[in-house]
Amino acid sequence: MTNFPEFPAGIHLLKRWQSGDAEAKNEMRALFDDTIAGHYDAKFSEPPPTDAVHTTASVHMLGLDIINDLYGVTSAQYYKTDPQRYARVNLMASSLLGVTKQYTTWAMYAFTCEAAGQLMMYPDKFPPGSDPDTPLINKDNWQSVIKTPDFDTGVPKIVNDKLRESQKLSGMQPLLQLTAPYSLAADIYGQEGLLADVLFDADHVMDMLKVLADKILAPWISHFMNEFPDGWVELSDASGSPFFIGPENCKNLAIKSIQYMVDGKPWADRVFDCNYRGDYVTQAKKKNRGSRRRGGDDSGATEKIDLLELTDLKYDVCQDFIMRLDSDEVPVSFYEEQAIARNVPLTTGIGSPRIDSNSIPDLDFAKQETKEMVDGFIAAIKNVCEEIGYPDEALNRQPWPSHVYFEDVNGRSEFDLVEIIVRAVNEQGAFTKNE
Numbered sequence: 001m002t003n004f005p006e007f008p009a010g011i012h013l014l015k016r017w018q019s020g021d022a023e024a025k026n027e028m029r030a031l032f033d034d035t036i037a038g039h040y041d042a043k044f045s046e047p048p049p050t051d052a053v054h055t056t057a058s059v060h061m062l063g064l065d066i067i068n069d070l071y072g073v074t075s076a077q078y079y080k081t082d083p084q085r086y087a088r089v090n091l092m093a094s095s096l097l098g099v100t101k102q103y104t105t106w107a108m109y110a111f112t113c114e115a116a117g118q119l120m121m122y123p124d125k126f127p128p129g130s131d132p133d134t135p136l137i138n139k140d141n142w143q144s145v146i147k148t149p150d151f152d153t154g155v156p157k158i159v160n161d162k163l164r165e166s167q168k169l170s171g172m173q174p175l176l177q178l179t180a181p182y183s184l185a186a187d188i189y190g191q192e193g194l195l196a197d198v199l200f201d202a203d204h205v206m207d208m209l210k211v212l213a214d215k216i217l218a219p220w221i222s223h224f225m226n227e228f229p230d231g232w233v234e235l236s237d238a239s240g241s242p243f244f245i246g247p248e249n250c251k252n253l254a255i256k257s258i259q260y261m262v263d264g265k266p267w268a269d270r271v272f273d274c275n276y277r278g279d280y281v282t283q284a285k286k287k288n289r290g291s292r293r294r295g296g297d298d299s300g301a302t303e304k305i306d307l308l309e310l311t312d313l314k315y316d317v318c319q320d321f322i323m324r325l326d327s328d329e330v331p332v333s334f335y336e337e338q339a340i341a342r343n344v345p346l347t348t349g350i351g352s353p354r355i356d357s358n359s360i361p362d363l364d365f366a367k368q369e370t371k372e373m374v375d376g377f378i379a380a381i382k383n384v385c386e387e388i389g390y391p392d393e394a395l396n397r398q399p400w401p402s403h404v405y406f407e408d409v410n411g412r413s414e415f416d417l418v419e420i421i422v423r424a425v426n427e428q429g430a431f432t433k434n435e
Contacts, residue, residue, distance in 0.1 A: 001039050002030050007098030007426070008419055014096050015415040017066075029070050035092040036085050044091040045171045048101040048396045053381050053429030055099040055422055057406035060106050061127060063089045065411030068125050076122040079107055083161035087169055097409060098422045103401055104166040105177060106159070108236055112179035113187040115155040116146070116216055136188040139197070142208055148215050151223040160227060167228075174228045175399035178217060180237035180273050181209040181257040182245075191239065198249055205253055213261035225267045232399055235273035235317075243278020243327070247305035250276060251313050258317045274323040274347070274401070276314055279330050282307045311338055320344060321400055326351030326407060336380040345391065345402055346384040348377040352408035355417045363416065370417050374424045377404055382431040389433045 005013055013031075016024035034040065048054045060079075067073040067089055078086065090104055110128040114120045118136040122128045130136075137145045149156060163174040179187065185208055186194050197205050221233050238244075240254025254276070262268040282305055305313075307330065315322070315338075322342065324335040326349045339346040353359050360366045381403045385391070404425050409418065 001034050002027070004040055004043055005031065005096055007422060010096035011098055011415050011419050011422070017069075018411060018415065025070070028066065032066065032070055032089065032092065035088050038088070040092065040095075041088070041169055043095065044088075044102065044169045047171065047393065048391075050391055050393060050396060051430060051433070052100075053378055053385070053425050053431070054101040054396075054403045055097075055406070055425050056101045056103045056401045056404070057094055057097055057099045057409050058103065058105040058401070059090055059093040059097070059406075059409050060104075061408060061410035062413070063093045064125070064127065066093060069411075074122070074124045075126060075128060079111075079122075079128065080155075080158055083158065084165045086162055087165035091166070091169055093409075097406070097418055098426070099406070100425075101396070101402065102166075102170040102172055103399060104162065104170070104172070104175070106162065108177040109179050109183065109187060111155050111159060112184055115149045115220070116184065116188055116212075117149075118188045130187045132190070135190045135193075137208075138189070139193075139204070142189070143211065146211050146215050148219050151220060156220060156223070160224065163228065163231075171397060172399045173397055174231040176221070176224045176228075176231060176233045178220065178233060178235055180235040180240060180254065181212045181217060181261065182240035182254040183237045184212050184217070185209060186239040194239075195245070198245060198253065202249075202253065206257065209253065209257035210260055213257060218261050218265065221265075221267060221271065225270070231270065233267070233271040234399075235271065236275050237273050238275055238277060241275075241277040242281050242305075242310060247282050247310055250310070251305060255313050255317055262317075269319070272318040272320060272400075274314075274318045274321070275325060277325050277327045279307060279310055279314075279328045282310050283330075307334070315342065320398075321347055321402060323347045323349065323401075323405075325349040326354055332376055332380045336384055339384045340387045343388050345388070345395075345400075346381050347400070347402045347405050348381065349401075349405050349407045350374075350421060352410070352413070355406070355409070355413045357412050357414040360414055360417075363414070366414070366417060367420055370420050371424060374404065374421045375428070378425060378428050382429065385431050386433060 013024060013027060017028050064075060064078050067078055091102055094102055107127040113130045119131040119134045120128050121131050167174045224231055237254055240250055242250040258273055262271050321344050322335050322339040324332055332348060335346055
């Protein structure tokens with residue numbers, strides 16, 4: 001059996017494999033042969049530290065890149081067959097990066113709309129997606145087409161099988177990831193048509209979101225909770241972000257539909273959505289489009305929803321931690337203050353474009369910028385942890401994306417930057433709890 005690749009050996013192996021090194025590919029194949037055979041299972045269950053900042057990563061795309069290159073496994077085979085292999089490959093991909101908290105993910109947007117009945121596309125080497133030319137529903141048929149799936153077959157069963165294997169291997173509580181109502185509508189109705197209706201027929205949009213919640217998402221969550229009483233549900237709603245539909249529509253459609261879905265449910269406190277992007281738009285000036293002849297003033301007026309109100313709204317649908325996504329752009333100090341005020345942990349995202357090897361014109365500059373950025377993140381997270389006394393062993397087993405969170409790592413990521421981030425957290429992340 002090959003030696004387990006402790007940090008930074010694992011990430012150096014990934015870098016050599018990424019460069020096309022034949023010897024590295026042979027080493028990777030031997031490592032993943034042993035991984036799939038179960039030889040490293042004991043390593044995957046090691047808990048995160050309770051006295052240091054964590055690193056977490058969404059690695060399902062990296063897992064696909066690896067298993068496709070080593071074994072020719074296609075996207076459909078990877079995501080929809082052999083849940084034990086899927087769990088082990090993802091856990092090893094995280095381990096190669098050197099992250100300290102496991103977090104199992106999959107192509108969640110695609111899986112949710114596939115379960116709803118949407119026609120899908122499964123490229124061999126890339127994650128699946130809905131067919132944009134064949135939306136499942138339209139303005140005339142949505143009330144009759146949206147139906148409750150069979151949760152004991154198909155995608156829901158595949159997801160539960162993955163979660164069962166991941167929990168057994170990692171010790172982390174199971175986390176069902178689903179698309180929130182607005183983003184589900186965008187995927188099965190069409191982004192452009194939905195945005196047009198948001199502008200001109202918002203009541204129709206809200207009615208549709210409620211039906212998606214009532215017929216698909218809430219029943220799915222209830223079924224999942226019956227099978228996994230210690231489970232959590234992570235909703236994702238990128239299409240419903242203030243950056244895309246504006247803060248008011250985010251409030252009145254995207255977030256309101258989640259509030260509607262969980263209201264009164266026994267599992268309401270175990271459901272969260274933390275990926276609303278673009279908080280900074282609340283601070284932007286909005287021009288008055290009125291005519292100067294009619295006295296219009298284009299000096300600008302602030303959005304009706306400010307940053308604090310948006311934070312309150314986001315907190316309402318994610319009450320266990322505060323998330324600053326990479327694209328939020330608001331200084332991390334704001335989220336640090338909010339986390340302390342609410343007595344919850346802080347998570348800071350590292351976006352995939354920030355570590356995309358194809359998007360970095362000057363690697364030396366990117367390394368310096370990345371180090372300065374992560375130093376600030378670590379200091380903020382440590383301060384929050386010390387102020388609120390977090391974490392402990394029980395909280396560490398909850399499957400949240402924390403504390404420094406790679407939002408997506410894949411085979412085209414710049415592993416030098418990933419190493420800088422993980423190394424900084426390892427070297428600087430220890431803290432003292434304020435009991």
